[in-house]
Amino acid sequence: MAMDNKTVRDAIQIHGTDPQFLIEKILRKRIYECHYWKEHCFGLTESTILEKAYTLTYIGGQYGVQKPTDFICLVLKLLQLQPREEIVIKYITGLSESDNNK
Template sequence: MANTTVRGAIQIHGQNPQYLIETVIRNRIYDSNYWKEHCFALTAETLIDKAIEVKCIGGVYGNQKPTEFICLLQKLLQIQPEKEILVEYLQADEFKYLRALAAMYIRMTFNAVEVYDLLEPLLKDFRKLRQRSVAGYSLTYMDEFADALLREERVCDIILPRIAKRSVLEELGDIAPRRSLLLDVMEGKARSPSPAHSSRSRSRSSTRSSPRRSGQSVSSRSASEERYISRSPSRSRSVSSKEG
């Protein structure tokens, strides 16, 4: 019962959400030690700590072993949190691998308009991400990862559901044309940050990193988790009872 989708889950693209990951990879996830030891009875709130501990993105590596990243993605598909919680995950820019996990889940489960609206802002996030694959570790960036989610058919060894192209949605009037930041620069509308703004940015950056250095990461995570409390306690209870 530990691998059963939460009771009352909504079908995604006409099927069980967990089936969005191919059977071979899904079975490898179920057989992995990480899934059995760390993903049991996780909820939308407790999954945050596990996502913060993730050190890389990726699908399978070595002898086709699933990464922690893909195991947590499978867990999200199993418990199916509310959309508001996933958006909060995505906006938690202090935890880049939590953001990457949310971006992957949103790409697989949300409709096309929501995918473009939510993932295109990540094209301005240039932080480094480690990626693990069968070939080993490699370096990528958040904007490249987001671009791959919007353009590629397969990311992290997972075949992504098809979505309408952006040009089609623009013609239908479902989404506004995207405006390039370079156009603002060419028109002279971009303004360089003032010294005061730069100092505030550095201050925010040091403030974000200081809790980890001073050993206060637990309290920081606890404050963040308050944003991800599920509105459907019955759903959480059903997961615990079924998996127990």
């Protein structure tokens, strides 16, 4: 499963390093070990990650005894996938449109 913990090959480096390193090492380790990461984030793609984001009921980083939230797991996955700018804009406009329709 370590293969799923790698950033896509053609990712743009942030501050000269892997984008995943924007999240502290200890939190990344906890994310890689948590149930949500192993069960729900494995194999997500640019197009399927949005489906998982729609199921979120809260946002945050950690809870309880430093357990990572589903939200921070998806943030790490987005850093790994590093979707193209057009896709991110579609994510944002799609979410805005769905909020307006409620």
